[in-house]
Amino acid sequence: MDIGKIIRDRRSVFTNQFSGERISDDLVWEWLDNANWAPNHYHTEPWRFNVFTGAGLHRLFDQLAMQYQTSAGDQFNQAKLDKYEARKSQVSHAIAIVVHHSNKPNLPPVEETAAVACAVQNLWLSVSAHEGVGGYWSTGKLVFEPAFHNFLKLADNEHCLGLFYLGCLKPDGIKPQSKRQPIADKVTWINE
Numbered sequence: 146m147d148i149g150k151i152i153r154d155r156r157s158v159f160t161n162q163f164s165g166e167r168i169s170d171d172l173v174w175e176w177l178d179n180a181n182w183a184p185n186h187y188h189t190e191p192w193r194f195n196v197f198t199g200a201g202l203h204r205l206f207d208q209l210a211m212q213y214q215t216s217a218g219d220q221f222n223q224a225k226l227d228k229y230e231a232r233k234s235q236v237s238h239a240i241a242i243v244v245h246h247s248n249k250p251n252l253p254p255v256e257e258t259a260a261v262a263c264a265v266q267n268l269w270l271s272v273s274a275h276e277g278v279g280g281y282w283s284t285g286k287l288v289f290e291p292a293f294h295n296f297l298k299l300a301d302n303e304h305c306l307g308l309f310y311l312g313c314l315k316p317d318g319i320k321p322q323s324k325r326q327p328i329a330d331k332v333t334w335i336n337e
């Protein structure tokens with residue numbers, strides 16, 4: 146398939162479009178293996194993935210619900226809590242995206258964060274190239290909280306960059322739309 150079409154057809158597909166059916170673990174391994182081929186400076190391969198599925202998803206969403214209840218204060222909204230509960234039966238796999246900093250001299254941490262984003266794009270394109278499945282990168286303040294860091298049992302040199310939700314699509318699911326402003330608005334050529 147044309148690379149331009151694969152890139153443009155990649156979409157964020159949200160959890161309310163998921164049927165709850167489970168994707169095979171083998172397929173998830175294949176996508177993660179594609180993620181593993183991302184470019185990275187000094188070959189530090191700084192991406193780490195914690196994959197939640199089955200009963201693991203209950204642990205994950207109970208943790209997020211608990212953190213939400215602890216931190217929401219005046220902003221508390223029951224609908225958010227209901228959303229975490231619903232996700233237990235929508236999501237097939239939730240992948241915690243983690244950067245593992247090597248602390249190599251001459252390697253600014255941002256380069257390793259950038260490499261992890263490249264790995265996630267490989268994963269995302271791999272998912273998009275497959276019929277009947279979808280997913281997206283989800284952040285939100287809870288995944289950056291120390292409580293979530295501890296839940297994932299991350300080391301001091303590791304940081305969670307969000308969750309990648311994966312699911313099988315409902316047969317009558319809405320195909321998401323997306324748009325971009327023209328590339329010409331974002332490019333400067335220096336040729337003299």
Ligand SMILES: Cc1cc2nc3c(=O)[nH]c(=O)nc-3n(C[C@H](O)[C@H](O)[C@H](O)COP(=O)(O)O)c2cc1C
Pocket residue numbers: 155156157158281282283284285307321322323324
């Ligand atoms: C680093 C990162 C974090 C994101 N976090 C969220 C999020 O928390 N919630 C959400 O709805 N979408 C999130 N997204 C997905 C974007 O909303 C989505 O990419 C954007 O709307 C464009 O849609 P498209 O991916 O279908 O082209 C995130 C994307 C990236 C790259």
